[in-house]
Amino acid sequence: MDNRNRAMIVVFLLCATAETAAEGRSLDVCASCHFDATCNDLPYGSGKMCNCKYGFIGNGRTFCVDKDECQLRGICGPYSTCHNTRGSYYCTCLAGYSPSNNKDTFIPNDGTYCQDVDECRITGQCGEGGQCRNLNGSFSCSCQLGYEIHDGVEPFNPHRDKASCKLVDCGQPASGEDTVLLSVTGTSYGSVAVFDCDEGFVWRSGDRSSVCGADGRWRRLSMVCEEISCEEPVFKAHANMLWDGTSHMGSVVLYQCEDGYHTRSRRNSSVCAESGLWEDVDLWCEEISCGPPLTLPHTNLLWDGSGAPGSVLLYECVDGFYQEAGNNMSTCLLSGQWGEVSVQCKAKCGPAPFLPKSEVVWHNMSVVIHRCVSGHHSWRGGNVSVCGSSGEWQTATLRCIEIKPPVSHLCVLKEKCLRWRAEKYEEDTEDYKVTYVGSRDFQRSFHDRRKQFVSSKADQLELCLNLLPVTNYSISITAVSSRFTASITTSTSLPVPPAPAVYYREFETPVPTLRLRRSANTLDPISLYQVFVLPVEGIVMFDCSSPASSNPKIKSSAEYITAQFDVRHVGTEMNFTVGDGLDYGGFFNAPLENGRNYYIMLRAVSQWKSALKSSCVLWAEVRGTSYVLRVSSLSAAALIGLVAFFMMCGYSSSWFFKRTCHS
Known part of the structure; x- marks a missing residue:
């Protein structure tokens, strides 16, 4: 309480005491207190007094007025605003600040202050x-x-x-001298463009890549390409060289052995390679010699040791065998090979007995020992054949059966079904676990991993899987009882894209606006839309797989592509105005001519590597503004043209707006 208020109270007390003494009677002080005052006891029981409430100032009896605390400078602290109220006040923070008590208002008597807000x-x-x-x-x-x-x-x-x-957009990178652009990751900051030397040139120095900088420009390409040139080709001994004297990349030199020499090399030419060197030719011209002759079973060789062309050798059967058939003489040929010999020497009991799925491990004139070939095992019977006194073999009774894997002949049918053979000796039920993992070259984040279980007694099984399109799959089948696993890989093909959902309309304006609704299951990363313009003149024929013209400035009645859109850049719906004179995807959307009629076709294309699938749909008919073409007044030629158009696309006569062409 300041001195002024204290003085007023003292004056009030003096007045009250004097009044009481003058009247000679007791005064009820509390009854005279102001509405905004309280009645308090004086010290030592000397009486009562009226005091204005907190937030008010006055004499306590005749007046108590609101005290404006906001006149006290800095009462709310820095970055704040004071708001006076009847008997009190409150504080708020300036914009960009908030109270430390996390409330809208505060009174700083609890330590609250305005603090900076971190936007x-x-x-x-x-x-x-x-x-x-x-x-x-x-x-x-x-x-x-x-x-x-x-x-x-x-x-x-x-x-x-x-x-x-x-x-930042650096735009498309430009190729340097004697260079070609191989790939580019984009046109934004940090994108990389990779170059290679043009055909007939080789890289010598410098960086083969360029990076899009923060200034919106591609870094200057520093690679240096030099034209490829080889020196004179290598001379080969005993060979003639056929060469036209050129030494640029791709030039060819042919070699031919001289008379009396020959070569066993399959390649007799050398090419000037990209390295600037002639490709090495593994050509050796050797003097013709037939070399050592073949050794035939059960024969002796009569030969003077000469391997020159014209040399002759004879084969005769050894003791215990006789020549049953065939030619027993061979001559050295100019090709450097001995002539074919077909002599057959037969033992007294004839050839060794043949047992299915077996081989001979020991054989003389009278005894043959057999064993099962690899992958088979003996089932029952003896393994020795003996030549009897009658000149006939007493054949072994050995039986060999195949050691068969639990899963064999695994193959993929129609890109989605597995077929395999279950090899079992008894009709037991086998459990199989089928696991398949899929990945995509064009979508590195894609991963499809699933498994199925099959139980069957069948000897041949078929299981169809829900394989996704344009996906590389690795599939394994495990026979659970034997823990045997067979694996196979397959790649699914590119499907025909779904027909675009369009609203067919007929226009009589040279700049019609069409609407497209994109299908949700389109293979967006590898698909695009193309808009075709078909002038209606005579018989109209359209092939959905046709490449069409990309230059509408050449006056022609043939169809042309007027716009191309990457599906990834098309929203759920898109409006497109035909003939607005702008470029779309590298194609000029040429204005339509007044007085001519057009069909507007929309083609959806899915493409990955060399595979391409497409479907087409009739989007609109645009009639010339100088005259109106009505179906009821079509000429015979126009009707024939319309029918030809729908037949090419696969339309029926009653549902020609609902059918689509596929390729």
Whole structure:
């Protein structure tokens, strides 16, 4: 309580005492207190007094007025605003600040103060590509590396300025001298373009790649390509060289052995390679010699040892054998090979007995020992054949059966079904676990891993799997009882894309606007849409697989592509105006001519590597504005043309707007 208030109370007390003494009677002080005052006892029981309540000032009896605490400078602390109320007050923080008690208002008697708000905690405060910097009571934005300021300067405040950050775009990279572009990962900051030397040139120095910089420009390509040239070709002994004297890449030299010499090499030519060197030729011209002759079973060789062309050798059967048939003389030929000999020497009992699935491990004129070949085992019977006194073999009774794997002849049918043979000796039920894992070259994040279980007594099984299209699969089948696993790989093909969902319309304007609704199950990463314009003149024929013309500026009645859209850049719905004079996907959307009629076709294309599938649908008919073409007034030639058009696409006469062409 300040001195002024104290003085007023003292005066009030003196007046009250004097009044009581003057009247000579007791005064009820509490009854005279103001509405905004309280009655309090005086010390030592000397009486009562009226005091204004907290937040009010006055004499306590005749007046108590509100005290404006906000007149006290700095009562709420820094970065705040004071708000006076009847008998009290409250504080709020300025914009960019918040109370430390996390409430909307406060009175600083509990230690609450205004603290800075970190606006940068809000995700996306500065928009895409922006980075936020907190300031005392505010914030500012600047662009990250790879982004540049748009419609303003840095730093900026998105709540106050129109500025924003946009992705740096270097555009398509340009090839350097004698170079070609191999691949490019994009046109934004950090994208990499890879180059190679043009055909007939070889890389000598410099970097083969260029990177999109933060300044929106591709780094200057430093690679140096030199034209490929080889020196004179290598001379080969005893060979003639056929060469036209050129030594650029792809030039060919032919070699031919001289008379009396021959070569066993399959390749007699050398090519100037990309390395600037002639490809090595494994050519050796050797003097013709037939070399040592073949040794035939059960024969002796009569030969003078000469391997020159014309030399002769004879074969005779050894003791215990006789020549049953065939030729027993061979001559050295000019090709350097001995002539064919077909002599057959037969033992007294004839050839060794043949047992199925077996081989001979020992054989003389009278005894043959057999054993089962690899992959088979003996089932029962003896393994010795003996030549009897009658000149006939007493054949062994050995029986060999195949050692068969539990799963064999595994194959894939129609890209989705597995077929295998279950090899069992008894009719037992076998449990199989089928596991298949799929991946895609064009979608590295894709991963399809599933498994199925099958129980069967059958000797041959077939199981169809729900394999996804354009996917490489590794499939394994495990026979659980034997723990035997067989594996196979397969790749599913590219399917025909679903027909585009369009709303067919007829127009009488040269700039019609069409609407497309994209199918949700389209293979977006490898698909696109193409818009065809077909001038209606005479018989109209359209092949969905036709490449068409990409240059509408050449006046022709043939169809042409007027726009192309990557499916990944098309939303759920899209409006497209035919003939607006703009470029779409590298194709010029040429204006339609007045007075001509057109069919507008839409083709959906799915393509991966060399595979391409497409489907087409009639989107609209545009009639010339100088005259109106009605179905009821079509000429005979126009009717024939319309029928030919629908027959090419597979339309029926009553549902020609609902059918589609596929390729």
